[in-house]
Amino acid sequence: MGYPRPVDSFVISSLVPVVVLIAAGYLAGKRRWIGGGAVKDLSHLIFLLLAPALLFRAMSTVHVEQLSLKPVAAYFVASGLLFAGTLALRGFNRTAAVIALANTYSNTVMIGIALIGLAYGEEGMVVLLTLISLHSLVLLTSATVVLELAVAREQAGAQKRPSMARTVMRALRNAIIHPVPLPIIAGLLFAQTGLAMPEAIDKPIQLLGQAFGPIALVMVGITLALTPIGRHWRSALVQALVKNLLHPLLVALIGWLLGVRGIPLTVMVVAAALPIGANVFLFSQRYRTAEDLVTASVVVSTVLALATLTLVMMCVQWLP
Numbered sequence: 001m002g003y004p005r006p007v008d009s010f011v012i013s014s015l016v017p018v019v020v021l022i023a024a025g026y027l028a029g030k031r032r033w034i035g036g037g038a039v040k041d042l043s044h045l046i047f048l049l050l051a052p053a054l055l056f057r058a059m060s061t062v063h064v065e066q067l068s069l070k071p072v073a074a075y076f077v078a079s080g081l082l083f084a085g086t087l088a089l090r091g092f093n094r095t096a097a098v099i100a101l102a103n104t105y106s107n108t109v110m111i112g113i114a115l116i117g118l119a120y121g122e123e124g125m126v127v128l129l130t131l132i133s134l135h136s137l138v139l140l141t142s143a144t145v146v147l148e149l150a151v152a153r154e155q156a157g158a159q160k161r162p163s164m165a166r167t168v169m170r171a172l173r174n175a176i177i178h179p180v181p182l183p184i185i186a187g188l189l190f191a192q193t194g195l196a197m198p199e200a201i202d203k204p205i206q207l208l209g210q211a212f213g214p215i216a217l218v219m220v221g222i223t224l225a226l227t228p229i230g231r232h233w234r235s236a237l238v239q240a241l242v243k244n245l246l247h248p249l250l251v252a253l254i255g256w257l258l259g260v261r262g263i264p265l266t267v268m269v270v271a272a273a274l275p276i277g278a279n280v281f282l283f284s285q286r287y288r289t290a291e292d293l294v295t296a297s298v299v300v301s302t303v304l305a306l307a308t309l310t311l312v313m314m315c316v317q318w319l320p
Contacts, residue, residue, distance in 0.1 A: 011313045014119035018111065019306055021214055025221020034222050046216050051109060052183035054209030055129065059187030060197060062126055071264035072131050074255035075272065076138055079104040082242075082250055083142070094150045094289040101143045101283060102297055103242050106274040108132050110220055111305075114213035115274075116267060119313070127267040133184040140279060147287055220302060223278075229296045236296035240275070243301050244308040248272035252316070266316050273312040275301035 028034050034042070083100040090096035106112065109132065116128045190197075197205075229236065251272040255265045276298045284294040 010119075010317070011310055014115065014313065015306070015310055017118060018115055018217055021114075021217035022221040022224070022302075022306075025218035025223075026225045027221070028218065029222035029225025036226055039219075039222060039226065042215070042219055042222070046110075046212065046219060047179050050208055050212040050215060051113075052179050053205045054113065054212045055132070056183035056187040056190075057197075057202070057205050057209050058125055058129055059184050060190045062129075062188060062191050064188070064192065066126060067130050068127070068264055069130070070258055071127060071255060071260045071268045072134060074258045074260050074265075075131060075251050075268045076134075077258075078247070078250035078254040078272070079139065080142075081254075082247060083146075087146070092150055093154065094147060094287050097143060097146045097150050098280065098284045098287065098290050098294060099239065100146075101139065102239055102276050102280045102294055104247060105139050105143075105277045105280050106135070106243075106247075106271055107220075107277040107302070108135055108271055108274060110216045110278070111302075112271055112274050114217055115309070116270065117213065119270070120263060120267060123263050124267045127264050128271060129184055131268065131271055133181050133188075136279070137181060140283075143283060147283070151287065224299055224302060227295060227299050229299050230292055232293045232296040233300060235293055236300040237304075239293070239297035240301035240304045241308075243276050243297075244273055244305055245312075248312050252319070256319075261320065265319060269316050269319075270309070270313060273305070273309055275305040 083104050086100035086103050087096050090099060108128065112128060112132070113125070116124045120127075248269045252265070252269045255268055260268070276294075278298060281291070281294050281298055284291045
């Protein structure tokens with residue numbers, strides 16, 4: 001792909017700031033400089049203020065004709081195959097559905113935005129944000145439908161559950177009216193007007209967006225420090241390897257077959273190599289299944305990503 005720096009130098013220079021900030025957060029968590037009670041407030045700051053500012057501003061100058069959906073299609077086809085394969089191996093039940101989600105749902109916001117921005121610049125960010133705008137909508141809605149069907153099957157006749165149509169509509173609404181997709185859509189709509197953001201408004205939004213990366217990565221470290229792995233670490237390691245290595249391999253293969261090349265393919269593969277996203281834990285809690293395993297898997301996947309992301313980013317440089 002013609003990067004001016006050697007491959008190892010490029011990958012290391014992109015990942016070192018990520019590792020240092022996560023390590024700083026881990027130290028803060030271990031030292032209890034930031035306790036468990038503050039994590040929720042910090043999470044709200046990141047997702048309700050900093051992330052929307054960054055996402056809106058990033059998309060506020062992007063025109064629809066600049067977006068390419070073929071790389072995103074490759075990502076979702078690969079994710080769908082892995083999701084379906086997990087269900088085929090483990091059976092159609094709540095636990096299998098949650099594990100299938102863990103195998104395919106990446107931490108595209110907390111880690112992905114900072115990493116892709118550092119490594120691939122504005123061009124890479126547009127590709128990633130196109131994925132992020134659909135990521136939760138497609139994967140979480142699909143997982144909700146599968147989980148509700150699994151629960152209905154398990155509890156057939158035991159109690160009345162909401163209709164599938166109502167469940168799907170609620171999932172769609174929650175996936176769109178959300179602090180991640182909504183500012184992306186709003187920013188994209190603003191860009192189509194051709195208007196320029198007044199500097200007095202643009203500058204504060206820019207400063208808030210710039211704060212997102214470091215604070216989000218520190219938050220990842222704090223979460224790692226406060227989350228026990230427990231006795232599920234072996235199973236969690238298997239989950240982490242599937243998510244961090246098999247998922248990007250499938251995305252690379254499907255993307256290649258669909259004719260995706262260059263930065264779009266690179267960003268999709270690296271996005272697939274990101275560790276398991278925290279939303280999977282929320283699903284395991286909501287459906288009361290595999291909670292300890294998912295918690296351990298998120299932690300192991302994130303720690304392991306320091307090595308696996310390096311490997312994937314080095315390998316993907318050799319794609320034509």
